Amino acid sequence: MKHWIIPFLIILVGGLAGCTQNTTVNSTSDSKGVMAQRQTLDLATGNPLTTLDTDKMDQFGRLNNTIEGLYQTNRDGQAQLALAQRVKVNAAKTTYTFTLWKDSYWSNGDLITAQNFVYAWRRALDPRTKAPDADLFRGIQNAKQILAGQLPADQLGVQAQGKFKLIVHLDHPMAELPQRLAYPLFGPQNQRIAKKFGKKYATKPEYQVYAGPFMVSSHGDTRQHWHMVPNPHYWDRKHVYLTRINVNVYRSQAKAWHDYRAGKLDEVRLLTKKSVKAYEYKNSYTARPYSRMILLNYRRNGPNVHHNQLLAQSQARLAISHAINRKTLGRNTYGSASLPAQGIVPAGLSRGLRGTADFAASQPHQKTLKYQPKVAQREWRAALKRAGLTHVTLTLSYLDATNSQSLAKQLIKQLTQTLPGLTIKPQARVWQLTTDRSAPLTSDLNLTTQRAQYADPLSMLSLYTSTSTANTGHWRNFTYDDLVAQASTAPAFNTHRWKTLLKADGILMQQQGVTPLFQPASTYLINPHLNGVQFNTVGTQSNFKEAYFVK
Template identity: 30%
Template sequence: MHLSRRFTVLAGVASISLILVGCGQKSSQQKKTITTSTDTELTTVDPSKTTAVGTFNVLNNVDEGLFRLGKDSKVEPGIATSSQVSKDGKTYTFNLRKNAKWSNGDPVTAQDFVYSWRRTLNPKTASQYGYLFSGIKNADKIQNKKAAVSSLGIKADGKYKLTVTLEQRIPYFKLLMGFPVFFPQDSKTVKKYGSDYGTSSKTQVYNGPFVLKKWTGTNLTWTLAKNSSYWDKKNVKLDDIKFQVVKDPATGLNLYNQKKLDMAQLSATQAKQMGKKKDLVSRRQSSNYYIAFNLKNKAFQNLKIRQAMSMIINRKMMASKVVGGGAIDNDSFVSKGLAVSPKDGTDFTKDVTAPASMSYNPTKAKQLFRQGLQEIGRSSLHFTLLNSDTYDQKQLSEYLQSALQKLPGLTVSLNNIPGRVILSRQADHQFQATVANWFADFSDPITFLNILTSTNPSNISRWKNATYDKLIKASNDDDGSNADARWDDMVKAQNVALNNQAIIPLYQSGEQWLISSKVKGVVYNTAGANYNFKNAYVK
């Protein structure tokens, strides 16, 4: 969820907020509807090209892969009815259900998976998520244009049998299969719409519990309607889910108080005013909001300048007073609560050694900044900080501007723009410095650490470090079958990134909600696509 997501968009992103709204009337004849508010617009529903958390949440409900992820990311049956893995852990065989269909009536076949994976890996597609396929036979070579797309380790043996060949064990492979990037695509639809594919609800087809409707590509409302072609439609209880973009949390709270919403996300100030209200719920997200620098800028190439800007930020105060919503300060890039050590069950963040630059120290920060300016022959520095235009991110931008400008000679201008625009600007490196975010695609530290490798398209700062690349490669290759060695590789890699201030981690986000007892069965996971509405209902 990359910028992802995670927008978490990235994705690049402010995080998506979901507010579930009730049916309104209580008649048994009333349609079973949940209306959802989000603070970011939908960008695309092309699974090969999206990076936004909001889009992944939609795709997770309108499409389906080999597996679905249930509560606590438990792997559940999807299009695959069964699977087998070889003794060496490098070959997976999936048997697909024969009653799965696309919303246009086409059967979902093994070839749809082959086509989708090849399309995402094809360099011409320019997918920012192709790196997730690393470890599947020839995936890296294909991305580096050193092998044909057809050589990817995925094969359709007839319509309903799929074989995937890996180069080494991938400990989190089944979790990956529940992430939308690995979902199938209908080649007929892709070819029919060409460059318009996935740019509106009408230029896409769906094989999940719901279908997307009423989205033109630019409007701020859309609907997920029950998919009459879905193989398990008898267990889908909702008729539809309605989305509307609402960027001001005050609007959401007012609607909740008017009993027009069943679930409303709160700002930090609002949450404090709720006290111990019984319908107040906190949710942690496996995320990291951070500042990324365009390292083509000479000033940002100076380590002391980057360290000074990290050290001048009071993360504890920022997380609790400015961001709120259950956010926590985290002196790690990998989120807390995501994964534990295979040795002793210790959280990943506890094994990492945070450098001094991750601690608030304004005196030392000012000293480092003066030294950094002197080293680059400057007496002052001015740059523009790019961020999204949601309410919370505007508040964050203003805090960061105030904090950073305490450094002598530093002036920071702000540019807050819509989510769909910021993702494009970040991907094209059209910024001086930007607030970005990453949301975990699955419950493993590598989902964060991969994006800082030198060739990863989501490495928007274009930071490079040979030692870091070597450690990540080892964790994915040589040490992939040795859990302890792999863990050590990842811990060392994060230490390298933090000591070199590859980015400035800011906080791990959370959500605080007012939730009506009417809303039931919504599955929320901290990693990957967060929301699964398949079994949701309104009481």
């Protein structure tokens, strides 16, 4: 097999205009000398398998191990070529020509071709599909017009030239394109299989095929269990060591704990502050940073005019931000591993050109997120007066789950104790597997979680432009829009682009268009014999391709 490649660092793309990259490295050690005889991984999930259609998932979870695209994320969080052997970028940096490997196959033995990518991408943008993450295609030629309903999906600027050449045309240069393409939504789909099964396609394991290292078994799929086995036709099959990954549905955290202690699970989530505190010094404990942020989102177009007038004021939103002790809030709800927000961009998402500066630490106007109760009270009184109010009762929406409920209670306590004349009524909302991110906000204040889908500050900042469907609070600032547009069309990663993104972040924080609270870490107890798992901080969390158990 010829798929041995060096990580394709995104920083280099800017200097490779018109050049072709095609380099090789030796494969890594498989550590077979210390492997256990049994290589079965047992995992837990809270939800049954409902779809295997990558276009209809807004969270890929364990299923990212069945998907592979032109790029994949390496252990350094960078994008490296995967199903693409090489890429050529034109001088204007608006056309990417990918040459695919000629010996990559679907799990049923079909050849993976360039047309599989064309079909998948156009299908994702088709209004009948309603892909939750379709906005990620913006910047690819005509995607914006297709999303607006002005053009059909077959006008997307992607084409197959023969079986193994994929040409992607852009509306403008996109320095972060390779990082975007590492996201599972940009993987291929087998058009022949989709046509064969029609409406049944991807509704059950037997109606889907897979390009990744694992495939979902067509046997034993129930509301309580599903499992993955190695893809026999995967290009790097010799470096897939697990023989089976069981995924069991647990409705009770107590049951999951019982099975972990009994050796029936290899991983269990620590969901409460109490459990984190009890196990954080154990060898099996791990806190995985992930590029997501817990946010407070504001409704400005609700049924109460006075509430709208209050929350439309940046001074009111700044008062709320200054009334929050983020360190205490995170520690008392998600545990000590959570990080107080420094801005909208999570820590560890993106570093400077020399790999030394973390964008999160460099974010300007961090004082807008500092706990300053006296400043908060002064700002709040002024905002109330401007809205013609002396007191107000607002609603706060939160997810009906352990951490979210605790977070809502703690947040209400902090805000109402600090801000005079404020009463808050909590409103629980039910979690849905396929959440519509463009759904209107249901309360005055809304606790939400936003994750970065690729390793660039733009993945968070672009969500709050005037035209973004993720901007459900409808905050608008035209200077901000212009700065994000400049960064979106930058031809390369450079100092100017970096400063542009920082300016945009500063505007968002100065006005508190959305209020970041903290960056939670996912905390687990893990079987200490499990090695080789790639835990990503962006995109999809766990890659089990080279995972194995030691004796």
